[in-house]
Amino acid sequence: MNPADEELITAARGARRFAYAPYSRYDVGAAIRDAEGRLWTGANVENASYGLSICAERAAVAKMVSEGSRHIASVAVSNRDGGTPCGMCLQTLSEFAPDPESVMVIVTDDAGGISRHTLRDLMPFAFRSDGLGRD
Numbered sequence: 001m002n003p004a005d006e007e008l009i010t011a012a013r014g015a016r017r018f019a020y021a022p023y024s025r026y027d028v029g030a031a032i033r034d035a036e037g038r039l040w041t042g043a044n045v046e047n048a049s050y051g052l053s054i055c056a057e058r059a060a061v062a063k064m065v066s067e068g069s070r071h072i073a074s075v076a077v078s079n080r081d082g083g084t085p086c087g088m089c090l091q092t093l094s095e096f097a098p099d100p101e102s103v104m105v106i107v108t109d110d111a112g113g114i115s116r117h118t119l120r121d122l123m124p125f126a127f128r129s130d131g132l133g134r135d
């Protein structure tokens with residue numbers, strides 16, 4: 001594995017330690033590398049009002065975007081069973097991935113398994129802003 005991917009996976013695993021998941025007990029950590037090479041991490045944050053919970057991937061996107069970064073280069077996710085990001089997260093990631101074929105999503109599990117997917121493979125028909133009539 002290349003050192004950049006190893007660093008991204010390590011960051012996702014580290015972020016997972018901060019997961020707040022008392023309801024599902026499904027801890028998730030995510031790390032994003034942006035186009036400038038910076039890393040952004042997130043963990044899932046649940047709420048007693050379940051619908052208010054935010055996934056690790058979207059937490060990482062919120063940190064990245066709210067600090068001025070707009071372009072995702074790669075993503076790593078850490079959870080116990082290698083679950084891929086949910087649809088809501090894939091749509092959110094797609095917003096900041098103009099070329100989803102080039103964005104690798106690496107998922108790791110507790111058994112040491114690693115799977116790799118392009119964002120396009122996971123979300124082939126993301127909704128795009130092209131049709132919104134924006135300038």
Ligand SMILES: [Zn+2]
Binds near residue numbers: 085086088089090
């Ligand atoms: Zn999600």
